[in-house]
Amino acid sequence: MRITRRRPAMIFFITLGACMVGVAITLNVGWIILNWRRVWPMVVGIPFFALLIAGLVLNTIFLVREVRRNERHDSFLNAVTHELKTPITSIRLYLETLQRRALTEDQRQQFYDIMLADSDWLLATVEQVLKAGEVGQRARNQIQTEVDMHALVKQCIETTRLRHHLSSEAISFDDGAGPDPLLVRGNPDDLQTAVQNILNNAVKYSPDGLRANVRLTIESDAWIVLSISDEGIGIASAHLKRIFKRFYRVPHRNVLKTKGTGLGLFLVRTIARQHGGDAIAQSAGEGRGTTIRLQLPRMLGSAARVQAN
Template identity: 70%
Template sequence: MRITGRRRNMILFILLGVCLVGVAIALNVGWVVLNWRRLAPLALGIPFFILLIVGLVLNTIFLVREVRRNERHDSFINAVTHELKTPITSIRLYLETLQRRQVSEETREEFYRTMLADSDRLLATVEQVLKAGEVGQRSRSQIRIAVDMHALTEECVRTAITRYHLDPASITLHSEGPARPLVVRGDPDDLQTALMNLLGNAVKYSPEKLEAQVSLRLEHDTWVRISVTDQGIGIPPAHLRRIFRRFYRVPTRSVLRTKGTGLGLFLVRTIARQHGGDAFAESAGEGRGATVGLQLPRLLVQTANKEKR
């Protein structure tokens, strides 16, 4: 495994911190041995050395975290650059072909379809980056109305099937609604963004064949729980809590081969928390699929009816 310059610096910071802590401990022990009969130097020296050691440890932790954060930021820049450059290059190539060569009407229509798909991909990447910056700068969504999660989830499933050109049977929806009202208070656009990211992740990380189950149910009569389960590449247990961080991508070959910006699940968790809920992820390990979703506080039907009036 090749050690990058930044990782080499991180190892150097850790070693330097350990050495400095060792030196501080040695000085502390020496100070105690030399002044064990004098109370005043001991009373002043021991707290000072403890603060020194704590400062060195905190400084080392801070430096390591900064190095890791910069690594994730660089990975994000590379991923976004690739996500933007690839469709632009593709669209340019097809346009140059149409400009320089005479092609049949059938080929022309195929080129148009491909360019539209590439432009949709380009627009989705730009919107995701802009949305991440928007939701990250606010604590709570300002526009809050009653949102029927059953209807919204059905709409998102239909949109995903159309957007990713899927077989309708590849995504199945299991819902307790509309028999039991599943209503939350929130921003419909933000909630749609979160659901589309969940569905997009299932598609993205099921490279062979998509078999996704979308579950929408009521939990303890107070929470609306939406989850998307796939049979894709899975998530190592050690990374289940980290995948919701900004720019974070699981460092496995199967994941890194898949295109992405590391913002999708960050958006899901941020939107869920802004609506008083949270996101969750479950997986039995690599190659064994995953379940990712969010839960939101339920809005009582009586309250929702009053708001509509």
């Protein structure tokens, strides 16, 4: 509803800006016609009107961007509010049930398991919001730890399987690098956050059940590339670059029904670029799955030492 209400505001600012630019151009042309034989009015007037037109165009662009930024900000607040309120409400409901009713031990254990899962959900949401503010302020030269991407990816896959109660066939892992070491220099917690966010997205946007393929490869002997492909709802080509922006969520019916803050892929690309790499999204279109590629620079010196040993 907020997006619908803001659209007229965007149309108004664009129309107003276009009209003002048209008036400025008309005045400029009239000025030139009236003073074309006079040197100083031409010298002063033409640059002045050019600056006026440029200012109007820039002001219109700024206003439209602010409207769009406010849309994303409102969507983020709504999403975070829902992400926080839902598990809190659930935990409170089960606690009240435990307090008011006599339950069997099996029922109590079941309630405890549900409340623990809800608290994990709540903690994950808070940590993601905090991480989004933290990664943008961390200096790149603080990243010094040697990280084994093979071990890190395997751990993230196991965590995803346990957290979402997935079968072993839901996520296949293809280590295309073979025996070559897959070492990068980076912050292991941040890299784990990036990989985990990609896997979580694959789960969230596969409403008919997850079928994901995780592949680690070495490209040009200098890059380690992690590709995570799913068979979920897919992404239209117009949104492939935008999904890495802060708070951005694809305006698709299935997406809007899915829990999320719009920070997951923003964190993925931010962390990748802080490590000297990048992240891109690929999709053949809606309903045809998505592939997220995380590319990181390989530690060639450490690889040589490992092979020598």
